[in-house]
Amino acid sequence: MTESIITYRSMAKVNAAILLGILGCVSLGYVVSDYVLPLATWDWFIIFGVFIGFPFFNTLLGFGIGWYGKKNAIEYSNPTWEYEPVQLTIEETKKLVSENKRKYWRMVANSNYWIFFIPITLLLFMAALPVYLLIETPNIAPLDTLMFSLALGLTFAVSSVGSLRATSNSASDDFTILLVREAIRLAKAHENIPGLSNIRVVFDKAEQDGYTVYEAPRVVIRVTGLEREGYVESWSEEHGAVSRVLCRLYKTDDYPEVIWWWFSEDRYFRKFVDKDKNGYYVKYPLTYKSGNPGVKDLRKVIENAVAIVILEWLHTRGEREDLSEILDQLNVKKL
Numbered sequence: 001m002t003e004s005i006i007t008y009r010s011m012a013k014v015n016a017a018i019l020l021g022i023l024g025c026v027s028l029g030y031v032v033s034d035y036v037l038p039l040a041t042w043d044w045f046i047i048f049g050v051f052i053g054f055p056f057f058n059t060l061l062g063f064g065i066g067w068y069g070k071k072n073a074i075e076y077s078n079p080t081w082e083y084e085p086v087q088l089t090i091e092e093t094k095k096l097v098s099e100n101k102r103k104y105w106r107m108v109a110n111s112n113y114w115i116f117f118i119p120i121t122l123l124l125f126m127a128a129l130p131v132y133l134l135i136e137t138p139n140i141a142p143l144d145t146l147m148f149s150l151a152l153g154l155t156f157a158v159s160s161v162g163s164l165r166a167t168s169n170s171a172s173d174d175f176t177i178l179l180v181r182e183a184i185r186l187a188k189a190h191e192n193i194p195g196l197s198n199i200r201v202v203f204d205k206a207e208q209d210g211y212t213v214y215e216a217p218r219v220v221i222r223v224t225g226l227e228r229e230g231y232v233e234s235w236s237e238e239h240g241a242v243s244r245v246l247c248r249l250y251k252t253d254d255y256p257e258v259i260w261w262w263f264s265e266d267r268y269f270r271k272f273v274d275k276d277k278n279g280y281y282v283k284y285p286l287t288y289k290s291g292n293p294g295v296k297d298l299r300k301v302i303e304n305a306v307a308i309v310i311l312e313w314l315h316t317r318g319e320r321e322d323l324s325e326i327l328d329q330l331n332v333k334k335l
Helices: 010-037 044-072 090-103 112-134 138-166 182-188 298-317 321-329
Strands: 006-008 073-077 085-086 196-208 211-223 230-235 244-249 260-265 269-273 281-282
Touching: 006 090, 006 196, 010 044, 010 138, 044 138, 044 196, 085 090, 085 211, 085 281, 090 196, 182 196, 182 211, 182 260, 182 298, 211 321, 230 298, 230 321, 260 298, 298 321
Parallel strands: none
Antiparallel strands: 006 073, 085 196, 196 211, 211 230, 230 244, 244 260, 260 269, 269 281
């Protein structure tokens, strides 16, 4: 019998270390702060040692435990995946990302801003607020001690659990869906553009031993009335930006295949007819006062892509009232 591509290792010791670390930080933080706070008035050695150095050390310890746990959570055989394209709606894509993170949390590197910002905020809080409260209002010193101990425990919890979620291991490159947030943002930029019959996020999908991986997310749209004649495909490699666009009209018995490529490096549509490998640049159907669209002008780039496909159809394959109406909605004049 063939072994599974993934072998799960026990997380009992790591979970126990995190739980004991949280309880230990709360207890030790209460005892230390209760003893030290009365002596801390303007004693900068105690302030830096107990209220800055001590919490910082515990935060690093939490990150280290989480890092170790994730690195050793599995054994991965790194198989050869065979991919097939699959199309999803925007909502289905969001659901897929959420389910993928939850189902494969041991393999997915799930990094969020809170993993880094919350510990930093708590460290600043412990360094400043407890001492300030003690110096300015000594009558609430017990509350000051409680706040310090709880903040210390919360910092350890966030740093250890956050590190456990965010750290990558040998399987993360395959199971983490890279650039998916960028693809969703790009897909949303297509909404409300005239002339689109559907918007889909496309992945390359592979399955093996009951595990499923996805890669290379991009967006595919169909022009209303030309669903079977071609498509527009776009990619994003940066949040809120488009990196390349492919427009395609399929080959028929009477007409050759026509494709256009738009790359962020030159920001012009380059047209290729049939087997032509050189191609040539074409003008933007829509013009703007600010000049040609850039990588951040998602909607403008896609509007031009849709217009290019329709104009080519009308110019080479005959007039169609429904396509002319789409051009009117886009404020594009027919050639």
